[in-house]
Amino acid sequence: MAPRKEVFEGVEWRIRVAADGSSEALVPATGLARKAWLGIKGLISGFALKVRMFVKKAWDVGTNDPRKVIHCIKVGLALAIVSLFYFMRPLYDGVGGNAMWAVMTVVVVFEPTVGATLYKCFNRVLGTFLAGFLAVGVHWVGSQSGERVEPFVVGASVFLLASAATFSRLIPSVKSRFDYGALIFILTFSFVAVSGYRVDKLFELTHHRISTIIIGSSLCILVIMLVYPIWSGQELHSLIVRNMDKLANSLDGCVTQYFNRSGGGTNSEEEATDNKLQGYKCVLSSKASEESMANFGRWEPSHGQFNFRHPWKQYLKIGASMRSSAYCIEALNSCIKSENQAAKLIKQHLGSGCLKVSSSSSNVIRELAETVKMMKKKSSTTDLLAEEMKSAVQELQNDLKTIPHLLNQSAIPGNKTLETTCSEATTPTVTLMELVPVVTLASILIEISGRIEALVDAVEELAKLAEFGINDDKSKHSKMTDKTVSDAKHITQGICLY
Amino acid sequence: MAPRKEVFEGVEWRIRVAADGSSEALVPATGLARKAWLGIKGLISGFALKVRMFVKKAWDVGTNDPRKVIHCIKVGLALAIVSLFYFMRPLYDGVGGNAMWAVMTVVVVFEPTVGATLYKCFNRVLGTFLAGFLAVGVHWVGSQSGERVEPFVVGASVFLLASAATFSRLIPSVKSRFDYGALIFILTFSFVAVSGYRVDKLFELTHHRISTIIIGSSLCILVIMLVYPIWSGQELHSLIVRNMDKLANSLDGCVTQYFNRSGGGTNSEEEATDNKLQGYKCVLSSKASEESMANFGRWEPSHGQFNFRHPWKQYLKIGASMRSSAYCIEALNSCIKSENQAAKLIKQHLGSGCLKVSSSSSNVIRELAETVKMMKKKSSTTDLLAEEMKSAVQELQNDLKTIPHLLNQSAIPGNKTLETTCSEATTPTVTLMELVPVVTLASILIEISGRIEALVDAVEELAKLAEFGINDDKSKHSKMTDKTVSDAKHITQGICLY
Numbered sequence: 001m002a003p004r005k006e007v008f009e010g011v012e013w014r015i016r017v018a019a020d021g022s023s024e025a026l027v028p029a030t031g032l033a034r035k036a037w038l039g040i041k042g043l044i045s046g047f048a049l050k051v052r053m054f055v056k057k058a059w060d061v062g063t064n065d066p067r068k069v070i071h072c073i074k075v076g077l078a079l080a081i082v083s084l085f086y087f088m089r090p091l092y093d094g095v096g097g098n099a100m101w102a103v104m105t106v107v108v109v110f111e112p113t114v115g116a117t118l119y120k121c122f123n124r125v126l127g128t129f130l131a132g133f134l135a136v137g138v139h140w141v142g143s144q145s146g147e148r149v150e151p152f153v154v155g156a157s158v159f160l161l162a163s164a165a166t167f168s169r170l171i172p173s174v175k176s177r178f179d180y181g182a183l184i185f186i187l188t189f190s191f192v193a194v195s196g197y198r199v200d201k202l203f204e205l206t207h208h209r210i211s212t213i214i215i216g217s218s219l220c221i222l223v224i225m226l227v228y229p230i231w232s233g234q235e236l237h238s239l240i241v242r243n244m245d246k247l248a249n250s251l252d253g254c255v256t257q258y259f260n261r262s263g264g265g266t267n268s269e270e271e272a273t274d275n276k277l278q279g280y281k282c283v284l285s286s287k288a289s290e291e292s293m294a295n296f297g298r299w300e301p302s303h304g305q306f307n308f309r310h311p312w313k314q315y316l317k318i319g320a321s322m323r324s325s326a327y328c329i330e331a332l333n334s335c336i337k338s339e340n341q342a343a344k345l346i347k348q349h350l351g352s353g354c355l356k357v358s359s360s361s362s363n364v365i366r367e368l369a370e371t372v373k374m375m376k377k378k379s380s381t382t383d384l385l386a387e388e389m390k391s392a393v394q395e396l397q398n399d400l401k402t403i404p405h406l407l408n409q410s411a412i413p414g415n416k417t418l419e420t421t422c423s424e425a426t427t428p429t430v431t432l433m434e435l436v437p438v439v440t441l442a443s444i445l446i447e448i449s450g451r452i453e454a455l456v457d458a459v460e461e462l463a464k465l466a467e468f469g470i471n472d473d474k475s476k477h478s479k480m481t482d483k484t485v486s487d488a489k490h491i492t493q494g495i496c497l498y
Numbered sequence: 499m500a501p502r503k504e505v506f507e508g509v510e511w512r513i514r515v516a517a518d519g520s521s522e523a524l525v526p527a528t529g530l531a532r533k534a535w536l537g538i539k540g541l542i543s544g545f546a547l548k549v550r551m552f553v554k555k556a557w558d559v560g561t562n563d564p565r566k567v568i569h570c571i572k573v574g575l576a577l578a579i580v581s582l583f584y585f586m587r588p589l590y591d592g593v594g595g596n597a598m599w600a601v602m603t604v605v606v607v608f609e610p611t612v613g614a615t616l617y618k619c620f621n622r623v624l625g626t627f628l629a630g631f632l633a634v635g636v637h638w639v640g641s642q643s644g645e646r647v648e649p650f651v652v653g654a655s656v657f658l659l660a661s662a663a664t665f666s667r668l669i670p671s672v673k674s675r676f677d678y679g680a681l682i683f684i685l686t687f688s689f690v691a692v693s694g695y696r697v698d699k700l701f702e703l704t705h706h707r708i709s710t711i712i713i714g715s716s717l718c719i720l721v722i723m724l725v726y727p728i729w730s731g732q733e734l735h736s737l738i739v740r741n742m743d744k745l746a747n748s749l750d751g752c753v754t755q756y757f758n759r760s761g762g763g764t765n766s767e768e769e770a771t772d773n774k775l776q777g778y779k780c781v782l783s784s785k786a787s788e789e790s791m792a793n794f795g796r797w798e799p800s801h802g803q804f805n806f807r808h809p810w811k812q813y814l815k816i817g818a819s820m821r822s823s824a825y826c827i828e829a830l831n832s833c834i835k836s837e838n839q840a841a842k843l844i845k846q847h848l849g850s851g852c853l854k855v856s857s858s859s860s861n862v863i864r865e866l867a868e869t870v871k872m873m874k875k876k877s878s879t880t881d882l883l884a885e886e887m888k889s890a891v892q893e894l895q896n897d898l899k900t901i902p903h904l905l906n907q908s909a910i911p912g913n914k915t916l917e918t919t920c921s922e923a924t925t926p927t928v929t930l931m932e933l934v935p936v937v938t939l940a941s942i943l944i945e946i947s948g949r950i951e952a953l954v955d956a957v958e959e960l961a962k963l964a965e966f967g968i969n970d971d972k973s974k975h976s977k978m979t980d981k982t983v984s985d986a987k988h989i990t991q992g993i994c995l996y
Contacts (some may be wrong), residue, residue, distance in 0.1 A: 054671075061669050068668045076661035079688055080653050086692045087649040100689055107660075107685045151585040155578050162605075163574035170566045171559050173552075187605045190577055191598060194584045284825075288786045327782075330822070331829035334945045400934060436898060440941040443934050447832045 070228050071112045078223045082106045082216060095215075098208040105216025110224065114303075115232030115296030117224045120180050121217035122299065127184030128213050132206040134161070135189050139196035154193050162186045176295055233297035233306050236290060237372070240315050240322075243286060244369035246279030247322055248362035250329055251448065253277045255358035258336045258441070259351040277333075283319075283326040290319045305375050311465035318372075318462060321455040328448045335440045346438050353396035354438075357445045360389040361452050368459045375468045386456055393449050396442055568726050569610045576721045580604045580714060593713075596706040603714025608722070612801075613730030613794030615722045618678050619715035620797065625682030626711050630704040632659070633690035637700055652691050660684045674793055731795035731804050734788060734813050735870070738820075741784060742867035744777030745820055746860035748827055749946065751775045753856035756834045756939070757849040775831075781817075781824040788817045803873050809963035816870075816960060819953040826946045833938045841932035848936050851894035855943045858887040859950050866957045873966045884954055891947050894940055 062069050085091045085099035092099050109120045138157045142150040165182045168174045174182065188209065196202045253276050294312040302308045364385045371382060462468075560567050583589045583597035590597050607618045636655045640648040663680045666672045672680070686707065694700045751774050795810040862883045869880060960966075 072661040072664040075664040076657040159574040163570040166570040327828040330825040443938040
């Protein structure tokens with residue numbers, strides 16, 4: 001098809017050229033035009049490809065996480081509602097034609113989670129209030145001191161207060177709670193103080209600014225809390241639970257894969273397993289999101305199973321404790337991938353012990369995940385599993401102790417394991433190198449189990465602080481939290497791609 | 499003193515009560531008033547203490563990092579300059595009384611680093627342009643379709659475009675470059691489209707908005723680039739160099755401390771050493787700041803030794819490579835602190851090998867830091883040091899191999915080391931446990947040296963991408979970068995407290 005079309009195009013060109021009567025002059029131009037046309041076509045198709053790729057990516061974002069789409073619709077909805085202020089005359093006149101500030105408030109204040117929106121609303125209203133009153137005061141002082149001095153009074157006050165407020169934004173404790181408020185303070189103060197020079201009814205201006213901002217903020221709070229709300233606290237809770245499960249799967253998976261490496265399995269299966277094994281990387285990289293969620297969580301009122309003063313900070317401690325285990329899993333992984341191959345005999349000898357420690361450790365983590373998910377007190381199961389883990393560690397240590405014993409008895413000739421011979425003539429030819437990877441793995445596993453004990457303590461502390469109860473009505477809660485966890489999986493999927 | 503004063507106060511009260519002639523009724527009130535007074539006093543002193551603490555903290559922030567104070571002064575300066583628009587009638591009239599938007603632009607766009615400010619300025623101008631033209635178009639369509647239909651056309655367009663723009667903010671590739679632009683797009687579009695219903699001269703409004711924003715942005719860019727500029731790229735560069743040094747110190751320090759533990763030294767000395775040893779934690783926790791700096795760095799024009807298209811992304815790879823070494827140092831640390839004490843003999847045997855690996859590894863890292871700092875090509879020194887590291891690793895592996903040999907020869911009776919006896923009667927009583935910590939440490943060290951090789955490759959790649967030259971004029975550059983590194987140490991000190 002393609003060549004024929006080209007010929008046809010060529011003919012078309014030639015006809016047109018002939019009609020012009022300037023065929024000679026246009027022959028090179030035809031070549032040029034074709035080149036240009038091909039170039040443009042290439043550009044267009046390249047651009048189209050890019051657009052298609054982008055649309056595909058956007059589509060994936062939407063289908064992977066329908067809650068993002070809902071968030072967008074919520075923003076549109078809030079904006080459309082606040083626009084009514086403009087279209088309805090009584091509302092418009094009520095705020096002296098300054099309805100635009102309500103629209104602006106909605107745009108800048110609306111965030112995906114309830115906590116973030118509340119934080120911004122509170123900060124915006126507080127910052128506006130403070131700055132409004134201060135600015136009116138400064139304007140009064142300025143107007144008392146005469147028209148020539150006023151610009152200097154106002155200018156100096158803007159310079160000083162803006163610098164001071166900017167400085168407060170750089171202090172960590174202020175930044176975490178009032179960063180946005182300080183920004184709005186500077187904004188409103190400059191606005192009102194400087195306007196005072198040209199606007200007569202300054203008090204009214206301030207009043208309108210404050211009321212429009214309150215209107216916009218209230219509307220945002222209503223929409224964000226009534227239409228399919230997403231709570232920062234709930235997200236944090238689910239993230240921690242999910243990360244615990246990932247940690248357990250990684251730990252279990254790595255060690256199992258090392259000792260039972262079969263080599264079989266299809267590619268896609270292997271990929272799925274690999275993804276599972278890499279789960280601990282999510283734990284390593286979720287520090288920043290945990291912190292921001294905990295920060296916003298404390299602005300949220302009581303919701304679901306969480307009270308207003310739920311100890312979100314304790315979740316950060318749990319997260320840090322999980323990360324300290326994840327560091328060790330990283331080291332474990334490296335020693336699994338190490339070039340030094342372990343001797344089969346040693347692998348067999350320590351295998352069951354290592355597998356026991358890893359499986360009991362990951363069982364403890366899974367039970368902790370369950371405890372947090374269900375918000376129940378530390379159950380006797382946790383104690384039991386922790387005891388099991390400790391005894392598995394003890395067993396592994398005993399296995400380590402008996403390695404020389406074992407080697408001595410199974411003196412297989414030619415087997416290059418740690419072996420010492422009785423005859424003085426032959427010096428020991430055997431190296432420790434085949435022992436090193438397994439011993440390293442075992443001792444890292446023992447270290448991990450120690451860190452998991454710290455994790456148990458952190459979760460226990462959370463249960464105490466949050467006054468977790470003993471949930472008998474397990475099935476009901478289970479259903480509910482399963483749903484929220486699977487929901488939460490969606491919105492935070494962007495955080496971690498493993 | 500206190501009791502006497504109390505008596506005196508009591509007397510004073512009594513006199514006043516007597517004067518009132520209602521002594522009986524007021525006797526309990528006196529107690530209450532005193533309690534209230536004491537309560538208020540307690541509150542005030544508590545508040546004063548808090549204020550004092552806060553002021554101290556703020557003072558520390560300022561003295562630790564004078565650049566933060568300079569930033570605040572810059573913000574104040576920019577705002578004071580832009581306020582001139584208000585005070586000068588020709589300028590004020592020139593933008594139709596909308597000078598306020600220039601002030602607002604300065605407030606929201608001014609960031610501590612040049613890159614961040616440029617990013618915001620560019621996004622703000624672009625978003626305003628696009629939205630302004632689109633909104634004028636929508637208004638035209640609306641006005642053509644009659645007054646009754648107009649609110650619906652405008653409302654629907656606001657809903658749709660705001661939703662779409664919000665959605666685009668959730669796509670990672672858009673978010674990293676145009677997040678702020680999308681926000682400003684929504685803001686301006688709502689503003690202009692909705693205003694169209696009430697404002698007659700819509701085109702002028704749009705024109706004024708765009709020009710005021712350009713004025714504000716230009717002013718910001720001028721101030722941020724002319725007055726003591728802080729470049730994101732330079733910050734990132736210095737952070738990476740600093741983190742490399744920290745990594746080298748931690749690695750070196752941990753291993754040296756383990757093998758040469760003297761137990762001496764004063765408390766403050768120990769604290770200083772501990773701080774040094776914990777340096778690797780900075781590397782673990784600086785991922786987020788590295789990413790944001792690299793993100794802003796690409797907006798920056800050529801500055802200092804850096805070109806416009808300096809490969810900032812490669813710095814992220816170097817950072818990731820350093821973090822992978824830091825994970826191993828964390829594991830190393832845990833095995834140093836482990837409860838299992840290593841046998842002295844083994845410690846002596848492996849000590850020199852381990853120390854050699856750790857010191858040669860940290861020498862490689864220090865040389866890499868120097869390479870990056872000076873922006874020079876991978877020098878022969880690096881190759882030499884890397885070779886040295888490899889041979890040290892080889893030596894350590896040989897040492898590991900000869901452990902059994904050594905133990906066999908030095909059969910000290912009663913020495914609980916790995917020992918196998920020739921007599922069949924006595925079963926081997928010796929455990930591997932005393933060997934495990936040192937062997938683990940050695941194998942983690944070997945793993946770290948492997949990861950450092952990857953780091954060498956990453957730095958080499960950077961040198962290639964950034965076209966580092968061979969700097970002969972070492973002293974000059976050294977002076978300059980030393981200064982910038984020490985400067986950069988200040989502004990980013992808040993990032994890491996170790």
